[in-house]
Amino acid sequence: MTTPLKDQIVLITGSSRGLGLAIARAFHAEGAKVILNYLQPSSEKAASSAASELSAIAIRADITDLTVVQSLFTQAEQHYGQPISIVVNNALSPFTFNGEARPKLEDITWDAFDAQFKGAVQGALNTTKAALPGFEKLGYGRIINIGSNLVQNPVVPYQDYTTAKGALLAFTRTCAAELGPKGVTVNMVSGGLLSVTDASRGTPEEVFEMVRGVTPLRRVTTPEEMAGAVLFFASPWGRAVTGQNVCVDGGLVMS
Template identity: 55%
Template sequence: MIATSHFPINEQIVLVTGGARGLGLHIAHAFLREGARVAVNYLNSAQAAEALAAEAEGRVCAVQGDVRSAEAVSAMLQAARGHFGAPVTTVVNNALPSFSFNGDARAHADAIGWKDMAQQLEGVVGGALNTVQAALPGMREAGFGRVINIGTNLFQNPVVPYHDYTAAKAALLSLTRTLSQDLGPDNITVNMVSGGLLRTTDASAATPEAVFDFIAASTPLRRVTTPAEFADAVLFFASPWSRSVTGQNLVVDGGLVKN
């Protein structure tokens, strides 16, 4: 197929990992709103994924699988292609290993172990690598690809001791940049969208209200970014307007961090 510099969002087939709940569900809704077809990956949230598939009338394929398994991810991509009759062109790496965003409950430097770090690295970096590798043949066939990784503003503003989570997301940023260099000749862009604390997702439900208030007061917009606002920013990197943007990290946190 002859490469095109871009596909409109409504011509894209999008895989959202961890797309049945939390931020992933908002991202899936945003793509559906713009007319895309969406493969919603889930690990345990079968009921939520199937509910979204029923709601979207054929434009959603619910695909169960652990992104840490290359075999499971390959099966997800094959299932999505079988459902939609064409390959996935756009991947949003959103899936996150089990994690509670409550700084008071996280291990500090004297207590955190390598097991904690390895769990996040395997899920965040290993999962993203698996999805990209599984999607590559289809993207090359289409002559077009978009990879959007979900990061964090804790790189620049490490105000809570999320050592394992932040290290894994920082590694994902490095992978974003190296993949963008490697895959650019295939007309595949690779970018990251990084948020701060979002009001509210499943992961941030444990965050004390005082923390939300403090962050809101610290931002120029005087409010905490919502998952829906964050999801809209993800669309930019799939849209034709970003066709010459790759290897970048867009921080979406109401201006708390200047990137």
């Protein structure tokens, strides 16, 4: 794909706030047309406000329901007059990064794993399947999945969350292998602890201080900095890159 970002239609799941909204703003700044997605009725006001700010459309949809996701893609194509060409799988099942409060291995249940797998893997599977007809019309497509550096460096063993993100990395690479001949790239951007999102709001300040102290850049990564890496994979500059995972965490994880 050599088409500039300003001519692209972008879906960002889970984008009424936090990292998803930062990614949406980054695409808007490059002239792309944005679809915001949210799930909870309590997010409707924030999503509507963000849509007004970004001249975007906001669509409520449960990404774990394939029929609902397919409807979202149809609505978006009807609104903009062309298919979605870039998908950013950012939506996260409810989760709080607080190591002291996390369920330990002896107590955690499969239900916790199931919830994270549905949000991360089933959601990405559904948006990928729904995107394929549009990608085939266009002759290209971009999928960027949001991962976590905890897969490479599980300093806090969030069993359910990290396992789901590890599975999403495997899904990223298998999709890249299968969809490459169709002109579709599939990559992952993995963040560390971000300052500040709803998920990290419950993280004690001493943890932020610890992360700053051991990170080469001596600061905690922001959602806006992660958004820059997403834009690279989505842009013409990333057209020959697929099946890759880049950690945006100030150098905490190096590979």
